[in-house]
Amino acid sequence: MKNNILIAALLFAAFPLLSNTLVVCPDCPVNTIAKGIALANPCDTVLVQSGTYYENNIEINKDLTLIGEGMPVVDGKEQGEIFTVENKYFYIEGFRIQNVGRSYVEDRAGIRIRKSTQFTIRNNEFDEAFFAIYLQNSSKGLIEGNHISAHSLEEANSGNAIHAWYCSYLEIANNVVKGNRDGIYLEFVDNSLIHNNLSQDNIRYGLHFMFSDDDSYYDNEFVDNGAGVAVMYSKNIVMQRNVFRDNWGAASYGLLLKDIFDSEIFHNRFNQNTVGIFMETSNRLKIQQNEFSENGWAVKMSGGNQTNILSKNNFLHNTFNLSVHSAGTDNVFSSNYWSDYAGYDLDKDGVGDVPHRPMKLFSYVVSSTPEAMVLLRSLFIDLLNFSEKVSPIFTPENVIDETPLMTPLPVFGKV
Template sequence: MKRYWVVLLLIMSISVARVARADGVTRVPAEQLAEAIAAAEPGDTIEVTGGVFHGNLVVDKTLTLIGLDGATLDAGNKGTVLRIEAPDSTVRGFTVRNSGDSLDREDSGIIIAGPRGLVEDNVLENVLFGIYINAAPGTIVRGNHITGKELDIARRGDLMRLWDSDDVLIENNVTRNGRDAVLWYSERMTLRNNDFSHGRYGLHFMYCDDATMEGNRLTYNSVGAYLMYGRRMILRDNLIAFNRGPSGYGVGLKDMDDSVITGNRILDNRVGAFVDGSPRELNSTGIVRNNLFAYNDIAIEMLPSVRHNLISDNSFIENEQQIVVAGGGQLRDNEWTVSDRGNYWSDYAGYDGDADGVGEIAYRAERLLDNLLGSRPELRLFLYSPVVNAVDFAARAFPLVRPQPILVDEKPLTQPVMPTAAPLPIDAGEGELWPVFLLPLALLALFIILRVGRRRYHMPSPLATQTGGLSHGE
């Protein structure tokens, strides 16, 4: 009788295995994942039902791997956790952690080395490089949360890296505490609704054409986005804020042709946008339109050789310096008025006589200190000092000492144009501090209302409406 039950159980187990094979779906705990991959046929699905796989995995056939119940892949701080070599493979729902720390070997959380891969909804923790797309065109990377190793920033890896991979979609990912998000030698990429923060370069493009970056948050990095040696790049509806490293650029453009910068909120960076040799080709044009530059040390810094940019319908609000020419000089052959519309300047002192939203006199950037700071940036120490204010007043009052204007906007706008980019972030853990700030603010507001009675105030700053009252320190 005992022998009968043993034989029956053996037959049932074989039958179940055959059914799983027939359906192309296998369910295993994480500890058995390597064996399941070895036994699977191309096109199969493996559902991993919890547990922890220890070691390094290679997927060398087309498979779909689905992590359930907290399934975890752990490399034990050695090498790459998961390498996908087969085309059309999917990895979804895993915790991937503890890669090695060798920059030379490019130890990564996940390497995608086969075309048309799909990596989505994974959590990567304590990895050197995050997700590395290496010669894998048509890949989609979506909805992953990636945290780097606790190392000095120069020793960290890139939490998003793309090499020689066209037609890639990267969307809804979050990276924290990495080095860069680097994209090289690739075409027709889309980066949408990602959050790249607390690194060195939020985005760094080199030799890429026809890429679109929209709806991303690039905050608290040394540099928000730096675009180099490419064509037809679109930077649209992004939040680029609080990037204050040694260079501290919100956006950097180096030898970029036919780029379009539009609809972005560029806030509280050392330099909002830095432009060097862009556009490069004589028959190319750069477009900077409908952006908000606010509370930056410098809104836009350009080299004097920069030509052929169309800059209109932007709002320049309360930047310490609106425009700087690096090395000194004037900006020539750039258009600051397009289709009879210029830009909004918060320091514009003109008027709108016919209420058409356009000032009746030109905006002239001709502060003496702005001219000096282009060639002597160390003089910034004296910004807003009484001596500088006196010199500026004298330059305005006496034409003999008035400097040549850096730029002239013939049709300045009298009302700001506000883009609808991504909202300002609240870092993890900061949200619970809101009650501490809200109570005293509410009491202060009540005191002001009671104190001033019916006194009418000016309308609130349009920037405050856009940012919801958040600031760098909140």
């Protein structure tokens, strides 16, 4: 075992000595990237100097390092995929990849990686690259510092900025993804880390998990997407210190949870989303020490949610703090700070002496008759909420915080 590591280290150290660097530039003898790649030997570095290269369908089947010098532009002229890699090792850095062209029939990519086990995509720029980075059956990849933008208008003819399918051990960090369909799409992706990314203005989801387990995303920011993050049919996901804000629209969510189990949602901030967290048939989630402010609904629980714990969160000035469609059996709401709590604390222990019912009557009415929302902020509704607060009749009995906090908890997560 020890010997193996030593041998690997020696091999790695030896690579630069064995490899050559091949220069590509518009006025060089080698004036296209495709030619450079064809001429390069395995383990070589292809150095592409600045200029615009109109190329597409560049296939790579050997261990290569592609370095762009002075941000060379690779323009697909909307003709098709640009880099297609099917190899164990690949490294690319410093390219601007643009105009892949939209397609309804094939998922064209800026960089497609198949069956790789060690790859890095670093500090590239993508513009209108359809599926900018498309990963299939790969593992141990680092996608870092890329800036991916598109100007998608509808879901059907737009691609995901970073799309991964059947992958594991990925690290997706410090990328900026804007204006795509999904910012980051993960399907059957396990044991991966997604952190410090900014995902903004994507028309569907900022980050989208499907059938992906044991992943963790933290310190990301999801702004003004169709929905910030959707986690579906997944388990053991850790979500920490993310910011979900301005995901505002008729069908928008900060965080959409559907059929997910055993996950942790800690220290996140949800600000000005239509719905902070929407959850459906999700079990055993711990939602703690998050801050929900100025959302339409802070937390909206649809049917089939069980054994979830919602505690020590700050609920600040949301139109509705909580909407629970069917009460469920054993969800726990405890020790949260509710900005509309009107109780008192005579024994000065920081915990209100009167339990708080976070679900207003109007919230209940709206969940059964959505059209009733037109009465929002009407005097009648204020009176209705008040009378229900004084003597609860309609709101579910067990949606109650027995230990509401008198002051907000310290602020967590990114500022």
